[in-house]
Amino acid sequence: xxxxxxxxxxxxxxxxxxxxxxxxxxxxxxxxxxxxxxxxxxxxxxxxxxxxxxxxxxxxxxxxxxxxxxxxxxxxxxxxxxxxxxxxxxxxxxxxxxxxxxxxxxxxxxxxxxxxxxxxxxxxxxxxxxxxxxxxxxxxxxxxxxxxxxxxxxxxxxxxxxxxxxxxxxxxxxxxxxxxxxxxxxxxxxxxxxxxxxxx
Ligand SMILES: *[C@@H]1O[C@H](CO)[C@@H](O)[C@H](O)[C@H]1NC(C)=O
Ligand SMILES: *[C@@H]1O[C@H](CO)[C@@H](O)[C@H](O)[C@H]1NC(C)=O
Ligand SMILES: *[C@@H]1O[C@H](CO)[C@@H](O)[C@H](O)[C@H]1NC(C)=O
Numbered sequence: 001x002x003x004x005x006x007x008x009x010x011x012x013x014x015x016x017x018x019x020x021x022x023x024x025x026x027x028x029x030x031x032x033x034x035x036x037x038x039x040x041x042x043x044x045x046x047x048x049x050x051x052x053x054x055x056x057x058x059x060x061x062x063x064x065x066x067x068x069x070x071x072x073x074x075x076x077x078x079x080x081x082x083x084x085x086x087x088x089x090x091x092x093x094x095x096x097x098x099x100x101x102x103x104x105x106x107x108x109x110x111x112x113x114x115x116x117x118x119x120x121x122x123x124x125x126x127x128x129x130x131x132x133x134x135x136x137x138x139x140x141x142x143x144x145x146x147x148x149x150x151x152x153x154x155x156x157x158x159x160x161x162x163x164x165x166x167x168x169x170x171x172x173x174x175x176x177x178x179x180x181x182x183x184x185x186x187x188x189x190x191x192x193x194x195x196x197x198x199x200x
Contacts, residue, residue, distance in 0.1 A: 034059040034122045034130035036103075045138045048109050053134050055103045057122045064123045065103045071116030078118075079105060110138050 037056045045051050057063065066080040081087040083101040098106045103122060107114060115138045123129035 033128050034063065034124050036120070036122055036130045036132045038120075038132045038134060041133065042135050043137070045110055045136065047111055047138060047140060049138075051107045051110050051114075051136060053105050053107065053118050053120075053136070055120055055132065055134075057103050057130070059122065059124045059128075059130075061125050063125070065099075066121045066123070067105055068119045068121070069114075069116055070119060110136070112138050112140055114138050 035058045037058075039054055043051060043053070053067070057065075062082050062084065064080065064082050067078040069076045069078050076092060077090050078093045079087060079089045079097055079099060081099055083103075087099050089097055093107075096108050098108075100106070103120060115136055117133050117135050119131055119133045121129055121131040
């Protein structure tokens with residue numbers, strides 16, 4: 001007599017197979033995800049500076065990269081491109097942006113109005129995507145510049161003080177000189193009068 005089949009063992013093997021399949025599929029899905037690396041998520045800048053919003057990504061195939069700008073005034077698309085193809089830059093940032101293959105963008109000559117959140121979305125051709133953001137703060141004037149202005153004002157004040165004291169000294173001299181002259185004049189006139197008296 002043949003031993004009865006052992007369905008338990010068989011289904012066990014079957015479910016193990018399915019489990020392995022699932023694991024492999026999960027692994028595949030995971031490796032298809034996009035990973036995004038942002039070294040500096042906050043950047044301080046001053047007006048007129050060129051700013052690199054530096055990122056790097058890893059994914060399968062060629063993704064679509066999109067940068068958006070968000071601030072108190074709303075959201076706005078800056079640029080969208082697939083590395084190696086034509087770059088689509090919005091009107092608002094024409095001639096102010098350049099793109100790099102690693103997803104980074106550079107903003108030229110930033111202004112205070114460029115302060116805000118810059119959100120990057122990297123989308124794989126299969127649809128999975130990853131986003132990250134960089135906050136940019138652009139200030140009007142640097143502390144060193146303020147320091148320079150303070151030193152400049154102090155210098156101006158010093159020069160003004162020197163000029164004022166110089167004018168005061170000159171004034172005093174002129175006054176003394178005039179007094180001396182008047183004195184001399186008086187002396188000479190009295191001499192003349194005396195002389196006249198003698199003549200008489
Ligand atoms: C930017 O400036 C703020 C203060 O205004 C400061 O707290 C922050 O650490 C600065 N960040 C960098 C990256 O320099
Ligand atoms: C991305 O590329 C630019 C230009 O080559 C480089 O300056 C920047 O450091 C890169 N960013 C990262 C995170 O590697
Ligand atoms: C660039 O973007 C605009 C608006 O988003 C779109 O109408 C246009 O087709 C795009 N051009 C290219 C070459 O992708």
